[in-house]
Amino acid sequence: xxxxxxxxxxxxxxxxxxxxxxxxxxxxxxxxxxxxxxxxxxxxxxxxxxxxxxxxxxxxxxxxxxxxxxxxxxxxxxxxxxxxxxxxxxxxxxxxxxxxxxxxxxxxxxxxxxxxxxxxxxxxxxxxxxxxxxxxxxxxxxxxxxxxxxxxxxxxxxxxxxxxxxxxxxxxxxxxxxxxxxxxxxxxxxxxxxxxxxxxxxxxxxxxxxxxxxxxxxxxxxxxxxxxxxxxxxxxxxxxxxxxxxxx
Ligand SMILES: [Zn+2]
Ligand SMILES: [Zn+2]
Numbered sequence: 361x362x363x364x365x366x367x368x369x370x371x372x373x374x375x376x377x378x379x380x381x382x383x384x385x386x387x388x389x390x391x392x393x394x395x396x397x398x399x400x401x402x403x404x405x406x407x408x409x410x411x412x413x414x415x416x417x418x419x420x421x422x423x424x425x426x427x428x429x430x431x432x433x434x435x436x437x438x439x440x441x442x443x444x445x446x447x448x449x450x451x452x453x454x455x456x457x458x459x460x461x462x463x464x465x466x467x468x469x470x471x472x473x474x475x476x477x478x479x480x481x482x483x484x485x486x487x488x489x490x491x492x493x494x495x496x497x498x499x500x501x502x503x504x505x506x507x508x509x510x511x512x513x514x515x516x517x518x519x520x521x522x523x524x525x526x527x528x529x530x531x532x533x534x535x536x537x538x539x540x541x542x543x544x545x546x547x548x549x550x551x552x553x554x555x556x557x558x559x560x561x562x563x564x565x566x567x568x569x570x571x572x573x574x575x576x577x578x579x580x581x582x583x584x585x586x587x588x589x590x591x592x593x594x595x596x597x598x599x600x601x602x603x604x605x606x607x608x
Contacts, residue, residue, distance in 0.1 A: 382450035382462045393465030394446060401445035405596065413571055414438045415598040424598060426571070433578035434563070434589045438477055440469040443567050443597035451567055451595060454501045463501055466594045467508030470564065474513065479590055481562035483555075484510055485522040485581075487573050488548070492528055505594065506564040522554040522561075523577045532570045544576045550584040557585035568596040 381388050381395035388395050394402055410417050410424035414437040417424050441447040454462040473479075486506035494500055503520070510516040527547045532540050550556070561581055568574055568591065578589040 382465050383446040398446040402447055403442040403444045405439050405442050412436055415596045416442055433575050433582050434591045437568060437591035438473050439568060439593045439596035440473045441595040443595040447595050460499050460501060460504050463504035464508045467505050467512060470509050470592050471512040474592060479562060480560060481590060482559040483517045483519045484562045484564060485519045487565040487577055488523050488525045490525040490528050502565045509564060521551045522556055523548050523580050524551055532572055540570050540572060544572045548576050548580045550580050554584060556581055559586055560588040561586045563589055563591045565593045568593040
C-alpha cells in the first residue's frame with residue numbers, strides 16, 4: 361500500500377495553506393480556510409439535495425430533473441459546497457492558478473462529508489486528466505484532493521491508477537447541451553492492472569458541473585467490475601443536463 365509515502369512531502373510542501381484564505385489569500389487563524397469576508401460568499405450544500413447526484417434542489421421531489429428520468433452509472437454523489445461564489449473562485453485557483461494547496465483545505469470538507477454521510481467504500485480513487493493536460497498543469501487537482509483526503513482519514517486505501525483519460529476533450533462548460541452528451545464518451549479507459557473488481561469505489565473530483573465526468577469514470581469502473589461507485593466532489597452545480605447512457 362502506497363498510502364503515506366507521498367503524504368509527508370505533500371504536507372510539508374503545502375503546510376502554509378492552513379493559514380490562508382483559499383479565496384483571497386488573506387491570513388486566517390482558524391481551520392475553516394475562509395476569511396470572514398469570503399465565508400459570506402460561500403454556499404454550503406447543506407439544504408435539500410437530490411438523493412442520487414447530491415445537487416441542491418427545492419420543492420417536493422426527492423430527485424433533480426436529471427436523476428428523476430435518467431439512469432447514472434455512479435450510485436450516489438455528494439458535495440459539501442455549491443459551485444458558486446467564493447468556492448467557485450477557490451476551485452478555479454486550485455485548477456488554473458497553481459494553487460494546488462487549496463486541496464488540503466477542501467479535502468477536510470470532503471472528509472467531513474464522507475463521515476457525516478457514513479460513506480462505505482473499499483478504496484478511493486480520483487478523476488484522471490489526460491497526459492497532455494497533466495503536463496501543462498503539472499498536477500491533477502483531483503489527485504491532490506484524494507491524497508489529502510486519505511491522509512486525513514487513516515486506513516483509507518488510495519488507488520492512483522484506475523481510470524485513465526485517453527484523449528483530450530473540450531471543457532464541458534464551453535459546449536452546448538447536445539455536444540456535452542457526446543464530448544466525453546469513450547475518452548476514459550480502465551488501467552490494465554486496476555484492482556477494482558468487486559470493490560466499492562469512492563471517486564473524488566474537484567467539481568461536478570454537468571456530472572458527465574464522474575458518470576463516464578463510473579461507467580468504466582463498473583464495466584471493470586466495481587460493485588459501487590460513489591462520487592465525492594468539493595462542489596456541484598445544478599444544471600439542465602441529461603446523462604449519456606447509450607451503449608456504444
Ligand atoms: Zn478571503
Ligand atoms: Zn440528481
